[in-house]
Every structure is written in structure tokens, then in C-alpha cells.
Amino acid sequence: MGRDGRTGRGGRIARRGFLIGSAAIAGGVAFGTYLYQRVLDNPLEAGLRPGEIAITPYVKIDASGITLITPRADVGQGAYSVQAHMIAEELDVRLDQVRIEPGPPSAVYYNGVVGAEALPIAATSESFLARGGRGAADAAGKLLGLQLTGGSTTVPDMYDRLRMAGAVARETLLLAAAAQTGLPVDQLRTEDGAVVLPDEMRLAYVDLGAAAAEIVPPEEVTLRDPSEWRYLGREQMRTDVMAKSTGTQTYGIDLVREDMVYATTRTNPARGSGMLGFDAHDAKAMRGVRAVLAIEGGIAVVADNTWRAFQAAETVQCDWGEPTYPPSSAEQFEMVANSFARKFRDSRFKDEGDVKAALGSSGDGEMLVAEYRIPYLAHAPLEPMSVVVQMGEGRLDIWTGTQIPRFLQANAAALSGLEPEQVHVHVLMSGGSFGRRLEDDYVLQAVEIALQMPGPPIKMVWRREEDFSHDFPRPLALARGRGKVVDGKVSALDLAIAAPSVAESQLGRLKQPAFGPDTAIVAGAWDQPFQIPDYRVTGYRVPAMVPVSSWRSVGASGNGFFHESLMDELCHAAGADPLAERLRLCWHGPSRQVLEAVGEMSGWGSDLEKGRGRGLAFVLSFGVPVAQVVEVTAMEGGIRIDRVFVAADVGRVIDPVNFEAQLQGGVIWGLGHAMNCELTYEGGVAEQDNFHVYEGMRLYQTPEIVVRGLENGTTLKGIGEPGVPPAAPALANAIFAATGQRIRELPLSKSVDFL
Template structure:
């Protein structure tokens, strides 16, 4: 741990000196570790060595604070600790832990900085160090941005190693042997004669010992868990229907609630008449909440039915209410006073385009998209005797704790948040609106547990969607090569919208507007990427892969168009221009996997796309057939570079899931608005890929990078452009707007 701390502190001092002209602010606070929340209520004989490991006479408990949203976060965090602690995961308890500054995320803030993942300059290192400082000083406990593994890779291994070495020291004190004579194995310290002392038997002695500060992490060649194929810790529960989600919870005396709020997000409730609803069977109360009403009943179905019976008069939506006019506002935003960023500006694009014999031009569009997790928003709340308990799934536990405390008129330490596994999120549980509603109900009905559940329709139409956007590309080719690439995109700011909902300002440019486009590792001679910020309209939020989800489509569709205009092979041209060795190897791998360049036959085509997002180079090749009845997606090949594949099975699952997610939304999905209200209110109108449409997917993980990366999001951005490029290769039809089903059918 000493070495880890030294590196982190050095990075902080360098970063603060560079950023603030030599004033090293907050050095003392940064050096001081946050309090260990597990130490607050330790009982006799219980030991905790750090915020991630607790042991008593009965069990070993591992704390996995990054939220599990279906992506396997609890499992990989547990394996990181277990590798160094030397325990088998079927013998331990895994818990998410409480909201606490100790569980800060020191990596995710860097995603909001204009730092290219491929850069190792002093400025880049300084920026990443500053992001770590911000995360720690703010106690930024947040799950997102594929940051769980990068942020926790070393911290959790160190935590396990500290616990292991302290337990060895406890065994040495108990037996009178030298610590160097002892070793660990599967949850026990082993003496030279083979006698095993279980960790649980050493808890009382270890509780009296100062945790070992300096540890040596095990060589990966010695790993038993990491890098090996194994079963996720939740797979049995999820395969047998025994996993407990928030929607499954039940308490004695519990009542059930649901809500209806203005279909125009943020709009007011002007009046309501609840007489019919209040007379319905099982209804206990109809209550006003911010922007709408809540119905409390003796079961969820009756609450749903009664909520529909309440006659509400809604105020107007506080934004442009029709999709056509929303897109018009986006189109009008390509003007100087709305320019938000130009992080990429190589050469002289304007001069090259003016001198070009022919300029290639194209415009692309993407729609709003809902998160639509399978488990709709829900929470169980109980307010009693100055204590508020909340059971729910969330990616922002400390923000949620603070907002709930404000609504209930309590201090944060009076709010006890019990974080549960979520049935999907894709960024939706970075919001706390559903818990705010539940707490408003609890304040009006204290001393009884209330389960608040949104209907599917309420969930879909009251989502904060992925923003719509338009991109305009202008380029030139020369001598059979891409010579100039000018891409501009306009979109509302996700960052400003999200931060505004938690009362925080958004400072500077929003990197999300151009993420997945400005930082691509290609040495195009004249290369420019510009972001324009559209004034706020529908409140928007982070959606799986955030800005890269749409910008990958923009960048790689236009790249393909330029390659075809130049008469050059799209893979060969990317390889020629690629300046980043790990990205080059990813492109080479996907080309080899897919047999790129071989003849597929008439009516078939391959499409290639590459996106570097969240530090991960990911390339995909999609093969399609034009069947006459529609497009069939036959096979998809995916290669990605994450530095080290810690869980090969889940790595493949995450990339395959990202492909299905990206393709399904590109094929079929959009949210449109009329009168301020979302028009798609259930899965029949927001249809992902069907099982019979799912292609064969081949995945390859590369390990050539110098940093550990996460894989939950990078599989999404290349999917849509690879499909679009494949459709063009098979049919000659270039589609520049999503979803594709507006122009082609799929079978």
C-alpha cells in the first residue's frame, strides 16, 4: 500500500502545482484516508482492515461498493479482493457497503476532461491525477463510465493483501512463530506442519493489530481467480430466479404505491380530482408530489389502476415539445456562438477543402433513446422516529442519500440506504428522481414501509433519454487516400442536464458532445472535430457509452464514406492512418477474425467500424445478407483491448451484450415527442433485437495496453456504424439516420 500511496500523492502534487500555478491545495486532506465506515459499529471480536474487508468469528465479508446493474460488478470486485486475500468466494459474504466517502471513484471524473486516452503527456498525467484528487476530496461514490475495474483494480487487490498480511501477523502472534514461516490458503493461515488456522478464528486477535501498511501484490502468474474462466458470483441466483431485486422486496405491513407525473418532464400539475380513485378497492391515499400525484394501495396493481383514474390537468412542458421542431433547433445550432469545443484541429482543414477538386459531404442524425431497463424504477422507503430507510438500486448512493435527507428534513447520517442489485440500468440509475418521489410519499405516510413502483408506461415516458443529435461531415480525398476530415456535431449537454438536477454547475466544455470522435487515433493530415451545444430541451442523461454511442456512428459512417470516395479499402486505410499500436492490433485482429477482403457472394456485405471509447479500442465487423424480404445480420466479429482480461467469460458476455444492445437500438428504437410527451410507452413501440435476429458473435480480447480498462460500454459505439456500413456494402444504400428501420426491413 505504501508504494500505491506514494504514486498517488506524487501525482496529486504534480497535478495541483501545474493546475494552480504551484499552489498545492488540499494536500493534507488528500493524504488523509477517508474514515473506514466498517469500523463504526464493530462488535467484540470483529476485525476490519480497510473499507473492503471485515471478519468475525462466523464469516468473512467482502465489500463491493460499485453498483451491480447486471454487468457483473460485484463479481469482479469480489474476485479482485479474493485473489490477494486468498479466499474462495463460495465461503464469503459479498455486500455493497454503505454510502461512504471511502468508496470514492478516482477514475470516472477524467472522462469529463479533454484528455485523449492514447496520451501519456505530462498534461494528460496531470489531468488524470487531478481527477483522482477531485474524486477523493468529494467522496465521489459513483458507478459509471466503465470505471469499476480501472478504479478498483489496484485498490481492491491492495485491500485483500493488507487483510491477508495482517491475518498472518495475527497467526504469528497467536502461535509464537515467525510470520515468514506462514502462508495462506483458501481462507486460512497455514503453519509449517500443515495446521490450518481459519481467518474467522483469527478475527479477535487481528482486531487488536494495526493493519499492515506495506504489502507486495502477487504476481499474475500466481493468480487463482483473475484471468481464469469462472462462474460469476450471481449466476446461480439469476439463473434460478432467486436473485432479490428492489421490486421483489416485501416487509410486514407494507403498502404499495405508484406515481403519475406530468408527461412533459419537469412540467407542473395544475389540478387533480381523485374522487373516483379514492373510492376504488384497496386504495389508502392519493397524495400530491412534485409535478404529479402518488397513489398508495394494498397492492401494486390496484395502485396502478387507481393512478390511471385520477383526473389530472397538466401544465405545459418546459421545452420544445415536438420532435420535428427539436431537430430544427439542433440543426440551427451549427453557429459560432454555440460552439462548445474543438479539441481536434490538425492541419488546415478549411484550406484543404477549399483546394479540393471534390468535397464529400454528409449529414447524420440520431434520435432520443430510452434506457428502458427490464426492472422499472422502484424503491422501498420507511420513515420512522427520525430515521429514513431506503432499499433500491442506484449508481449514486451518496448523492441519493443527500437528496433524500433534504426532502425528509433529516441529516444525511439519519438516512440509511440499502443498495440492491438492479435489473438493468444502462445509465438510468444515475438519476434519483424515483427515490425522491418515494421519500415524498414516506414523509406524508410515516411509520409504514412503502414500496413505490413505476408502471412500465411511466418508466418509459419519464426517462431522461440519450439526447438526439446531428452531425455534418465534410471531407476530401487525394491519391487514393483520406486527406481531410471535418466533422461537426450538435447535441444538448448531458453533463449540464444531469448536474443541474443535483444542483451542481457544469463548467467548461462538455466532452460528451464529441466523445468517441475527437480522440480517435488516426493521423489524417487535416483533421478537425467540433462540438456545438444545443440549448436545453428534453432533460437528458447518460445512456450506455454516453456521447460515444452516437458519435461512433457519426465518425465511422463518415470515415467509411471517405474511404469509398477514395477507392481505398476501409480496413487498410484505417491501418495506414492509425497512430496507436494497441488500436492497430485491434484492427488487425478483427480483420483476421472476419476474413476481411474475402468474397461473401452476391447480396452479402461486410461493414467495419472502430471506436476508441473509455480508453478501450474496439473494432467490429458485421456481416449481413440482403434476403429480398429484408436485411439479415449473420455474424459479428469483435476485438477489444483492455490491458488485461480479468474475467474471460464475463468479458465475452459484456462485449456480446454491447453488440446486441447497439445493433438492436440502431435497427428499431427511437423516442419521439408530441406536445412535450414521449410517444413510445412500452416495449412494443421501442423494440430491441428479437432472438431470431441475433447473429453469431465472435469475441477476442487483447492484452497489449499499458493500463487496465473496463468493458461494459465500449462494445456499443462501433455496432451501429458497422451495421450501416455492411448494409451499404450489401445493397449500395447509404443510411445516414437512425433507426435504420425507417429505410430498410430486418428479418
Template sequence: MGRIKTIARRSFLVGSAAILGGVAFGTYMYKRDVENPLTAGLAEGEVTFNPFVKIDANGVTLITPRADVGQGAYSVQAHLIAEELDIDLETVRIDPGPPSAAYYNGVVAVEGMPVAATSETLMARTGRGAADVVGKLMGLQITGGSSTVPDMYERLRTAGAVARETLIAAAAEQSGVSADQLRTQNGAVVLPDGTQLSYTDLAATAAQTPVVEEVTLRDPATWKTLGKPHLRTDIVAKSTGMQEYGIDIQMDGMVHATTRTNPAIGGGITGFDATEAEAMRGVQAVLEITGGIAVVADNTWRAFQAANAVECDWGPSPYIGDTPKQFEEVAASFIEDRQDSRFKDEGEIEATLDTAEDVLEAEYRIPYLAHAPLEPMSVVVKLGEGRLDIWTGTQIPRFVQDGAAAVAGLESGQVHVHVLMSGGSFGRRLEDDYVRQAVEIAMQLPDTPVKMVWTREEDMTHDFPRPLAMSRARGAVADGAVQAFDLSIAAPSVAESSLARLGQPAMGPDVAIVAGAWDQPFAIPHYRVTGYRVPAMVPVSSWRSVGASGNGFLHESFMDELCHAAGVDPMAERLRLCSHDLSRAVLEEVAKMSDWGSDLGPKRGRGLAFTLAFGVPTAQVVEVSDTPDGIRIDKVFVAAEVGRVLDPVNFEAQLSGGVIWGLGHAMNCELTYEGGMAQQDNYHAFEGMRLHQTPQIEVRGLENGDEIRGVGEPGVPPAAPALGNAIFAATGQRIRELPFAKTVDFV
């Protein structure tokens, strides 16, 4: 980190060279330049240097292709370009750009590989390089896995530098002054006499200037905004209510629609009676769609009311439809035939446990969880002759494009996806089911903009939730130390479920089943983590921090049990066992922050949890009080290692938000099913952390590592176990099932 790099333009265009450990990944297809989508339709006087920067007489446009779902992705991407381009972001346009293979994600696939973030073996390095190959060859344009910053850090800085140096070359040609005598400042090239040539004035000349192929990235020590506190580019609009989300789109001639599909997931529809609905004010049509009906009206509220008035005959769900029976299926999955993975298998687990004087055993459970973003699924679709336009917030624009094309019977190039700011996601907008529904409606209303919005109830009950899971753990201690840790986890496969909806087979083990558990940096002498795949039940998907979201609880709660059984301090034992310097530094930091070991007084407790997820070692300490009215969460301390903090303000917001998200769901939330129907259909039944319950949160970011990491998700996994361990410290009660509110009250 921190060293100046000279990077060829080719490296920017195709990603890192993927030459790792002497093994070269590279074919003609991988090495060749990716087509720049911004060149299509360029007018005279416009110039684009690469897929991320376009300039015309009206200004500069920066392309930020990773979706913004509230995590500040647009802002950090724009700052990465602007820092090298030397331009004030208040003077530019920020655009997510079109769906394009040029915006492939070369990092996100790493999370699906059995490669520990702490490993530097040849196989590990090769696997990480292969992820870039996979991302490019598939044109994998996706936002997720806390990958935006790791994937774009160098690419966007290089994009800005390429544009800067080419503009300097254009200014040299236009002015006759040698390029080495020119500099840039706030969107202009400055001549030695102080004359400023704005980037917009240079656009026409730059369009005829050969792109500078080698650039030098600026030393981070000279950065003007990156690494320093600054406002996100969306903060004013969001603070003043001016931010436009997908649900806010308005168009001339637009009609409003909503849908109802079988509340028993996957059950389909056998018939319906729309007589009452069709007679209601403002209703224009009741249409049949796959699995249900759609109502079209003159406003959204009337569409909602009419949809509820349609009498539908629903078929039964094909899945195991009751949560107790679902957990029975999970419990029955701890068998050899359903073993999915065993990435961690060190020492002699069976022999050690067979000869141990006392074997500690525990079973833990976590429930299904809904995504429940504040903005329900919504989209505007317009189908014309040979052209389909889609306006929505999405994390998968190319998948949306292909899926919509398949429904409409068009080629993908005939589908134009306009990506908008999302009002939350937490992984829900990694799906395109709602878009496909809207396309079905638009096919029955050609040349008409159709705005389709789900009710909150439809959104909650037709989610693809975070999977339920169960762990069975065994362990042994001796001489005041943890000696053996055998953790088995059974859960449905997110990869299998998600890929099935894309018509693709799931190949190999699903790392998500054991993510945040198998790859923890503890040198326990006898240490095994086994994943078991539960046969598909309710369709599931990625939820903020994916498998680690629950596995942090399963792993770190039992780790705490083992420490107490050994009679050792949980912090001291983790530090003793920690085999990774960066992780040890995080534990040491959170110990200092929380004054670990000091006396909190009666009826108070302090709990520790650590999870390494998405390459980010994160430790949390939660302090609670046991009051006459219930558990009060007083304070939370968080330390995380991310390599480099690009925006200290947003860094704190993301980790604090992860803590609140993790704690709120651990306290109160579960999604249960009866007859295949989700029983929680709105926030009153799926209650997050209330404002008065929100603790003081102290955040510390460490920058010791060489790899830059993302922080959208790593704050979530340690929250639940840290809270559970704190409750145990305060009350002596060990809770092994989420949500905690099933066992204790919170104030």
C-alpha cells in the first residue's frame, strides 16, 4: 500500500494480469481489450478515454457501475476517479452506466471459492487470480460480497489517471507547450503562465489525441479527499428528500400496477375472479401473470386495493411448508450422504474427543430472515416495437437485461436497463423476479410505461430469505486451554437456489454453508468444520454477509462456551490461539477500546466475538445490563482491518450500520412458514432495533494490511454472538437459538 505504481492502459481495461505464483491465466479472450460501451453514439466533440470517463462540451461524466443500495458505492467510486482526474465532484455528472461486460467484477467470485483470506499458498493465489478471469470471461457485472472497493480501487484510479494524462497531452498539442510543463487543477489543465484550459474545452482535441497508455498513480500521501473525512455525493439529496429512487420515477402516460402471487411459495394459481376489482374506481385492467395476477390502475394505492379484492384460487406449495418440519429436515441432514464440504480438518478430532475426560456438546439454531428493504420491489417498464426499457434499482443489470429479454422474446441488445439508486437491498436486488413480472404486464400493454410496485406484504412474503441453519458442535478443553473444536453446520444452499432461478446447475460445494466458520484464524490443535447441504426447501438467496451472517453466531458462541469451560478469559484465549497477525491486532485493538477485563459492576456483562469474513478481520465487544425490565445494550466497540480507509465517515457508518443490522435481527427477527406461507408480512412482525435501544457504538479502522477491503458486510457476523456472549456474562444464561427475544426481553 502507498507505493506509486505505473500501470499500462491494458491492465486497466482487462483487470490485473492474473500471473500468480508463476502460473499464467490468460487466453486471447482474457487478454484482449474489453469494448468500451461509452463509444456507442458519441457525438462530435465528445470523448471517452475508457469505460469510466466521458467528456463533452457540457461537462464531465463519471461512470460508477457498482450499484448504490445505500452503502455509498456511487460516492466512493466517483472519488476514486476524481482523485486521479483532479476534478471537483460538485462539477461532474455521476452515472451508473449501461449494462456492459466492461464493468465485470473480478473479485466477487473469490467468496465462492474455498480459499481462506489468510492463505498465501500457490493454490490460494491462483484461485484469487482465477476469479478475475471468471469475472471477465462471464462479463459478471454484479454488486455484492463487499467487493466494490477491492475490485474497483485500482481500476477507477487508473481510469482517472488515463483521462488526466490524455487531457494533458491534448492541452500540449493545443497550446504548443510541452506536456511536462503542464499540470491539472480542479477540472482544468494549467499552463506555466497560469492559463487554464478546462477539460470541457479540451474535449474536441482530446477526441483526436491518442490515449496515453501508461500512467503513474498518485501517492496516497498527496490525496486531497480520499482517506480524509468528506461528504458522500448523495448526502445532500438524501438529507433534503430530493434523492430519486426507483420507486419515484414518473412519466407521461404512465399506468400503475401491482401484483399478487400465491402466498404459499411456488404454489401457482388455478383461477381467479376479478369482478369486484374491475368495478373499483381507477382500475384499468386485471391481468394474468405467471403464478398470479396483476392489477393496472391510475395510481398505486388503487392498484393495491383492487389486487386485494381479486378472489384467487391458489395451489399448494411444493415445498416443506411448516417451520418445525423445516428444522426437522435440517436436523436430519447431518449425515454422510449430505456432507457438502470439509475445508477445515486439522489434528485428530475423533481420537481427541474419544479420549477427552469431558466433551462439551451444543446445538445452535438460526432462522430464516427476510431482506425487507425500506423501498419495496419496484420497476418501470416500457415495451415498444423491438425495444424494451427498464428503470429500476438493481445489483445485477446484465442478468436483468438477459432475463427481461427472455420473457419478452427479444435479444439482450434490445433491452435497455437504466439503473437507479436503490432504497436498500441487503441482497434482495440480486434477484430479477419483480422485473420479469413487470415485463409480463408491459407485454399486454405495449407502448405504455408501466410502473409496478409491490405492497410491503407482497415484498415480505415473497422474499428469497437468508437460509435457516443448525449447528452441532463438540469440543474439549485441557490444562486451561481449548484443545478440540468440531463444528458441523447444516443449511440449504444459497448457490444452488440462486443458480436454479438463472437456469444454471450448482457445481461443487457451496462455501456459503460454512463461510465465516471454516476459515477462522485460530490454531486450535484439533479443529474441524463440516458443512452439510439441506435439500432445497423454500427458495433462498444472499442476505447481508451471506453465510457468515449466521455462522459467526454458530462459531463464536461455541468458542465462548469452550473458553468458559476451560476457565480462561475469552479474549486471552483467542489471542493465544490467533495465527494471523492482522487478526491479532484487531483483537488487541478492541480489547483496548473496551477496557477489556475491567469490572463493569453487578448485573452487567461484556461479550466478545470475532469473525473474519470477506477478508476483513472484525472484532466486537458488546456491553449489556440486566435490568428488571430486560436486557439493555449499553455500548458496542468494533475494530476492523481493511488495508486502507478511503472515507472515514462512511467507514464508521458502514460498520455501525452493520452492528445495528446484526443486533436488531439477533434480538427480534425471524421468518417462519406455515403451509408454505411466510407468517411475518410487515415490519410490526419483523421488528428491527428501535432508536431507544440503539447503543453507543465506537468504531476503529486498522490499516496494517496490504490488501484493500470492503466494509459493507463484515460488521454483521460478530454482532449476534457478541450480544449472546454478553448476555451470558451478565446473567449466566447461554442462549443457543435466534432470535434472543424468544428467551429474554430487551428494553
């Protein structure tokens, strides 16, 4: 073990190419050591002004201050803050001494962790093949320059790289101070943005920039031991908390440029279908309207303010093409039900024992058969899709919140006919995403407008109704479950899940190939750490219908409901305690400890008065075991959610405050959607077009949420998404415990009322 025993890294880490641990070894084997170890260009060097130095792609210094580059997008989850703290921990600066910027699109900011989520590798597996697969995914991310924020990967992917970047910058500045003063490096130390000499004289980093520019950064650095940490692992104040608390945070939609004009678009609400024609006579005559333009699939209106663009767009008479998929929700669910057939089988990653024999026999035990259903769900971030674009001579500028800056750059270049380096993407803070900003459709619409109106900056904003109707939702899905209990124990579980493929739909829009089975169809179900004698999970790929996309926790968001509802039904059929039976079946140490913790936190097993109930659910997703207990009271007017207890293990809690906030937010997100939300379709168009008909959890309905973070896992993981999947099944199981009513379809409001 190195000085950082928790990561298993060597005490000294090579800077060149940022090669770290087993992933580097596996990547070298899989892709060739030379290609994998090559040093990627530092994108900051091209735009340096006199007196500036970019010691690494993450640290820039000039006479006016220090800039930290935090390339993972901030969509409200605190990504900028946690990245900055990781650099600052090793660089030895306070966060009030630095500027934070997301940096430009660049291959050097590739995500080496996210690709592993698409592989059929259980997070609990530490086999040689599993480690090799993760290493190959890391190498592929580097070779492809996969700059992407998602999959709860910001912390696990950037943890070593950003600390190392800070350490390299710190050691370079120490060398610069030594060269300037003639003192040995071992007589110098750093503190709060300065090198401190033996006589306590301080040389500010900003004053050492010119000298540091003449220093070759060290090839190796030693990372600080966690016992020396000032920020990581301790309560931190997020860098955006003051701005967000005072209403001064600037989001993409707030951007104003000189001489800006304003636009909005209307395209066929039947996704993927075109426009046959339009009549804009009335719109063109309205006050402030500059132009009505044809774009792919619809029209754009350009005006002197956003409201006038909105109003004019509504008057345009559009002749829409017919939908290319089943037009109604009933027909769509029928298509899903018809996909439980061998020709649609996509995967069977879990197939232990002999399920066919176990469930086909009429011997001892009790059989259980159940079908579960979940709807389409919208992303619906509070900040609607918005972007500012400006087309100049041989240059296109784009300002927006995005999770895919390099994909966006490439697609905008292809659309405009420019080279990628002529497209300048300026990433801004996002007012929510939940996966929606993994798409660039709204940006490409704005580029179409700019191509027809070069010169002025154009702010394009969607109406909320356009945002809802043109979302790429979380897929609808059906699950058919069977199981058997013998002698008071769960002995067989067979779960078949049918859903459209997120990978096929989303990667197709990004012009990327989608190979092999889609793990998202069964994620959060096939990879659960239970040792059931006869255990099988099968995924069926429904032919493409409404275009779909990643939604917070992706496949696990629905599969957690399927798996844990079936598991709970089997436990009750066996007459077994749901917690005790899960513990009996669970073979994975950290998962067992999470279950034990939530049981202790919630007082599981203690008596509740009549009409009250506790529901338990456990889901391991994104490598994070999470257990939740929901307490409810069945009252005369409906169900009241009283308390929620959450235990999760991410290996190491980097920011305790944000860890708690992310889990609480995940619970609220999961419960609110489980209670009320769905997208239904008629005529190929989503019927829910604003929040009044797509209602999340209200403030008065929000329960007390108690969180506990465990640190027994061997690998550092992220927490943005894993809190979501257990919420829906825990609530449904609690309703059963309180009322005896078993609900197998979301949203739950179809079956019960909530207070």
C-alpha cells in the first residue's frame, strides 16, 4: 500500500499521461502501451497570455491569480466544487484564492470510468477479467477522448487525476522558489497559496509564475496522506452555495451578449417526424419579429426578446408529419408486452442454478408470479433548454450548459461545415439536467438559426411546453417475475425485463456505434449481490419507439422497482422478515453492512401502531450499495410519508455535506416520480406538457431523511445517482406493510392518494 492506503495506489504516481493503477496496466495490454501512455496536449497552452503558465491541464497561474480547471459539468450536483477541492487539497490553496473554470473541450479531459458501466461486469467482481475490462474501458475513453459527465463518475474518475495535478503544480512551484532563492527544496513548504521559506517569509504562487514557467514539472509526485487532508473527507462549503443562496448564480439561460437577438423553435411534437409545410404570415407581422426560419423538423422565430419569439411561434401554422412509432401509450405498452420473445432477447448476464427446473416443478414450495410496469419519465430540469450561439467569419461560438462538450463541438462542426477547432464551446453552469444535457438537439437547432443569420449572438430558449414534448424520456418498461419459496426461504427468482434500448437511441443521435447487449435494460437487477439457488435475469430489447435517453440512474431507476418489489413479495410469501432474508441471501460484505446499518437506523423490527408501515429496498447501482427504509402512515385521506432512512457505501466519503445532500435529493427525486409522474402519449405526442400535470413531491410532503455513509468498500464511487433506485420500491413496500395493498405499477398515485 502507498501513502494513500485507501486507493491502493503507489506512494509515487507518474505524472506523464496520468497513468494510475491497474487500469493503466490493462489499458496498455489491450490497446498498446505506447498509444495509451502518450501524453495528450494541454489545451490551455494554446491560449496563454504573456505571464500565464499552465503547469498541467488543470492549473493555470498568472499575476492576477490562480485558475483551477474543473472539466466535469456542474448540473447542480456540486461537480465544480468537489473537483476544485481535490486540486486544492494537493496544491495547498484556499478556495477563496482561486477562480474555477470548466475549461475547453479537450481529449485530455476524457472520462475513463464511465465506459465500464456499459460492460457486463458486476461492480462486486474483482476477477482478472473484470479488472481487465475496466482497464480497457479506461483506455478506450482516453483513445476516444470521451469527455463526458454522467454515470456518477466525476469523483471516481477525477479523484487521482486532480489530486495529482495539484501535487505536480505544488512541486513545480517549490522548485521555482528553490531556483529563485537558492534554498534547497527540502527547506521549503507550502501553505495557502504560497511557498514558505525557513524564516517564514512567503512567496505567493502568483509571484512565482514566471519562474515556474522555466521549470520542467517533476515526473513523479507524492500525494499527501489522508491524515494530512484539510478539505477532503471533511465538511466543505460548496463553492456555489453563496451565489445560489442569494440568487446571484449565473446559469446558461442568464447569459447576455451585446447586440443579442432572441429565438425559439417549434418542431414536430411527434419525435423524429418532420414538417410538411408551414404558414408564418401572422407571425411575421407581429411586433419585434425579425425572422421566421425553416429548420429541420419545424420552424424558428427570431425576435427582439424571448417573450415575443414565444408568442409569434405559437401563431405559426405547421403541418406536421405522422409519428413513426405507435401513437398511444396503450399501443406502446402492447409493443413492450410482445417483446418477451426469443428474437428480442438482449442479455442474460445472471443465470445461476436451474431456474427452468425449479419453477417448472410442482414439488415443495410456493410459486409466485407477478408483472410490474413503469412509464416514460421526463427529465424536466428547472432551467429549460437554452443556448447562445454566434456565427462569425470562420468561427462559431456556443455558450450553454452541457455534459458532452466534445460531442457537441464535433456535431456542430459537421452541421456548420467548420473544423472542430473553429467551434468554441463555452460550458456554463446548468440549472439541472438529470441526464437531459447529455443531448445536443437544442444546440444544433440554434446552430441552424445562426447559419441563416450570421453575425449577432442569438439566444435560443425553448418554451416549457416545447421542453416537455421534445424530451428524450426514461424508457417505459415491463417486468415479468416468477419465484419460489421453500421452507420459509426464497429459493428461486426469475425476472424478465423488456424495455427500449437507451444506448441504441442515445448513441445513434451522437453518431456513435452501439455494440452488443444494452446493460441498461437490466442494470440494477442482474448484478445484485444475492446468492439465490436458482436465479435468473433476462433482458429483452423492445424495438425503437419514442426516442429515449439516460435519466438519473438510467436502467436501475426502474429495475430497482422490479427486482425489489419481487424480492419483497417473495420474502412475505416465505413468511420471512424482509431484512433478515436479504441478509441471509447477501454474500457481499459492504452490501450486508449497508443493510445492517439501515435496519439499525430505522429500528427495523420494532412495533409500529396500526396503520403504519415500514418498507425496505436495497439496490446496488453504479457500484454503490444503497439500502432505504421508508416509513408511512395510512390515513383516512391517503398515504403520508413520515421518514426515510438511507445507508450507502461509496468507499470513501469525500464531502460529507454533499454526500448527504445528494442522497436526500435522490430520495426526493425517486419518491416524487414514484408517487405522481408519468409521460403518456396520444397521437404520438406527450400529453404532459408542464409541471402542473407532471407534479413532483411537494415541500409539505417531504419526509425527514436520515443519511449514513459507510466506508467499507474497496473502491471510490460516486453518489449522484445511486440514491434514486431504492426509493420507489421502498415506498411501495411500505404501503403494503401499512395497508396490505400490493402495487405493481408506477406511478403509485394510480392506486393510492398521497397527503
